Amino acid sequence: MQIIFSEDHRLHFPQGEIFGGEFVTPFERPSRMEYILRELKARKFTDIKPPSALDMGPVRKIHDADYLTFLETGWAEWTAAGYRGEMLAAGVPNRSLRQKCPKSIDGKVGYYTHSVETCITAGTWGAAKASAAVAQTAQKLVSGGAPHAFALCRPPGHHAHDDLFGGYCFLNNAAIAAEGFRASGARKVAILDVDVHHGNGTQDIFYQRNDVLFISLHGAPEYTYPYFLGYADEKGEGPGEGFNINYPIPPGGAYDVWGAALEDACTKIAAYKPDVLIVSLGVDTFKLDPISPLKLEHEDFTTYGGRIARLKLPTLIVMECGYAVEAIGINTVNVLEGFLNA
Template sequence: MKVVYSEDHRLHFPQGELYGGEFVTPFERPSRVEYILRELKRRKMADLMAPAKLDWKPVRKVHDREFLDFLETAWSEWTAAGYRGEIIPTGFAARGMGRKKPRFIDGKVGYYCHSMETCITAGTWEAAQASAAVAQTAQKLVSAGARSAFALCRPPGHHAHHDMYGGYCFLNNAAIAAQGFLDRGAKRVAILDVDFHHGNGTQDIFYGRDDVLFCSLHGQPQDAYPYFLGYKDEKGSGKGEGFNLNYPMPPGSKYDVWGKALADATAKIRRFKPDALVVSLGVDTFKDDPISFFKLTSDDFSTYGAAIAKFKLPTLFVMEGGYAVEAIGINTVNVLEGFLNA
């Protein structure tokens, strides 16, 4: 399995994250990738390649042009305003408030951001573009005939909406890849999001479409980020009705519960008959993850990797979350190895 990876992920490394009322070292940090690379090399699976230059056409089909312009210019506007720290929003368009876009950068940040843990730094835009290019390059490998590929993306992407960033995500790598499959001739694409947190951004992007089936297995939003999306009754709108499937699960869920949700999603994906499968691969369902509450073991990741292989579809794995850094490599590669050995 080819692994697409860019060193440019290191350009994005905020020095602080607001968590529990304190500023802490961000859970989403460069060392996450290092542990994955180390495990890939240990198991002799590190068939690495660098990404090609990003093709903006599919990006602009899933993201708002003004939002992209904001991400490109945010840091220069921020520093030009005299701010010296990292970009953190101080206000949001909350319930009862309008959605008119402010002119000043501090207001723009609140307009385009949906959660405060996600900082923008001097290198964030370059890193986000590189991450999207990683996903796109891996997608093109699969479109060209490879059985599978792994896009080792950082920063992750599935919380990035059509026109908002947050949840450590800026560009939606999985959505860009799905659009890339469609642009290269696929009629239908399924996205299976196995990250602990609901893929609210991916849901937002495809909610009114019937050419992408989105299935998300996640912690129930009453108790878990992103809190305001991810409920079971969110099934799509217009021609997209019935093509958005959420599987929220309660705290403490083990593989017996999680596996039943996967089985149901599997049945729905088979019925959809996609031409390609994108897996938003977050391994924060692990029992020791510091910001999640599922209880999957490392062996469970091998099990569901093998289950995904049974689709016998061209498959792209796109890295999302996973914050138990000392186990992230083991759990990620277990999924890939389980898939390859099935």
């Protein structure tokens, strides 16, 4: 399996986030990649290459132009305003507040985010572009005939909406890859999101489309971030009705429950008959992940990698999240080995 990875992920390393009322080192940190790379090399996954330059065309089809400008220029505006810390939203336009972008950079940060744990730094835009390039390069491998590829992306992407960042995500890598597949001739694309947190950004981007089937298995939003999307009654709108499927799983769910949901999801993917499958791979369903309510074991990741492989589809695996850093490599590579050995 060819793997695409960029060292430019290191450009993004916020020094803090708000968690449990404290300012802590972010769970999403560069060392996550070190554990994955170490395990990949230990198990002889050595075909690791850097990405090609990012083609912004598919990015612009997924993301709002003003939002992209904000990501590109926001840090310069922030520092020009005299702020010395990292960009962190002080307020967001929820519920009855006006949905109008302020001129102040302090207001813009709030306007363009949906959760205030996520900071922007001097290197965030560069890292986000590199992460999207990783996904895009791997997508082009599969579009070119490779049966599968692994995009080792950081920052992750599935919480990024067309015009909102949050949940450590800035550009939606899986959505950009899906747009790339469509531009390369795929009539139908399926996205299977197995991260413990609902892929709210991916859902929102494709909610009114029927050329991309989005399926997410995740912790029930009554108890689990992002809280405000991911319910089972969210099925898509207009042409997209029926092409959005959520499997919210209650806290404490182990593989018997999670695996049954995956089996049903795979049945629906097979019935959809996509030309290609994208897997948004978050391994934060692991029982020891610090921000996960679910209880998967190491061996469960091998098992579900094999189940996904039995769909026998051209498959792009895109790395999302996972924060039990000493286990993230084991669980990620277990999925890959399960997939390859099925």
